[in-house]
Amino acid sequence: MAAVGSRAGLDTMGIDGQDGLVYMQCCGQGEGVQKKLNAGSATTDWSVDANTQQTNLMSFPRSSGMDLPYRSPESVEMDEIMAAMVLTSLSCSPVVQSPPQKDLLPGDMECCGGDLSDSGSSGYWSWDHGNVSPAPSPSVNEMDRSPGRPTDEGLHMELDQGACEEPEARRCKSLSRGAYRCLWPGCGKVLTSRVGMKRHIRILHLGGGSEQSHREEDFYYTEVSSEDEDTAPSSPAPSFSSGAWTSCSSTQSQDTTVLSSPLSQSAPSSVWQIHTEHLYQACSPIQVTLSPGSPTFCSWTPPGDVQQKPQIPAPRSRSVSVGEQWLQRNSTSTRSHTISASPSRGHCSFRKGRGEAKKCRKVYGVERRDQWCTACRWKKACQRFPD
DNA sequence: TGTGCCGGGCA
DNA sequence: TGCCCGGCACA
Structure with a gap:
């Protein structure tokens, strides 16, 4: 199951045997989601708990010499169910599955998604197809936000960022029907997405994703509406x-x-x-x-x-x-x-x-x-x- | 010494 | 934010 999920949504799932940490990296975006598991307790605030950890242990070789406790068949089955739920929810995101490097068509991502791209993630997490809430978030995020669970700093940063920007994104879409025109000489391409425009400029005109070109994108497009x-x-x-x-x-x-x-x-x-x-x-x-x-x-x-x-x-x-x-x-x-x-x-x-x-x-x-x-x-x- | 005004404090 | 003033630089 975990192997299937790896192809579907998770690229890497590493386990720190010392601290019981499971590192999940989604689609290689660098947006690592770090989960600290309650290796000893069976609290199920987060579905991927110790059992899931053990499931992961089955599929991913680990270097540490931690002993693997005996696991009953019911536990294995539950692990598979839990893992299937998590991985299925993760793999449901169309953005996650979509290739990130192509030019976005108009309407792919609306305006404010560009904020995220500035941080280097190129807006992969800015799923924005209309007002549809991001597909993978309900399962993972809601479970992450459940009370009684140790606070995950890294993930909270992501969640907070999304929470802060999502209303703004809606506001942007409600207030503006703007488009973005490429000002590069001889181009003049018009996109409705700032992210798309930035990516267009960065890839086609600036020739790559260097840090400097990241900043220069803003100079080469203008907002028209x-x-x-x-x-x-x-x-x-x-x-x-x-x-x-x-x-x-x-x-x-x-x-x-x-x-x-x-x-x-x-x-x-x-x-x-x-x-x-x-x-x-x-x-x-x-x-x-x-x-x-x-x-x-x-x-x-x-x-x-x-x-x-x-x-x-x-x-x-x-x-x-x-x-x-x-x-x-x-x-x-x-x-x-x-x-x-x-x-x-x-x-x-x-x-x-x-x-x-x-x-x-x-x-x-x-x-x-x-x-x-x-x-x-x-x-x-x-x-x-x-x- | 008078003047212009920056920087900061106060309500 | 509006208003005032200490204090500094300059003529």
């Missing part, structure tokens, strides 16, 4: 956000197009928010969005877009202070100058030399402090008269 195309030209703010950016800000852009992207979720909060609310920290947007180490849509956005789009003033419902309102009305041009000049300031800790422009303090004087811009009142970099 009908929603995006519909809403993009409507107003400056959505065109600036363009999905990835809107999803970056969880608090302020709920009314805009939401094209949820795992990459964009890891991106910093929106430049728009930074520019409008904390302009005196204007060095942040440039450094953040152009950071070469962050493989996000934000990085992929051409620098020109990053610097130009936030300059477009857009009406916002946010309550602003008097100074900021004045700033929004009058200093759009100077703001763009500030943004473009902010890299010269370098890191925020670098204190730039004093500029020539008069500040609010000089213009209005201390006695008219209420007319200062907000930043000046807060002893921040002047917004109204930036250098």
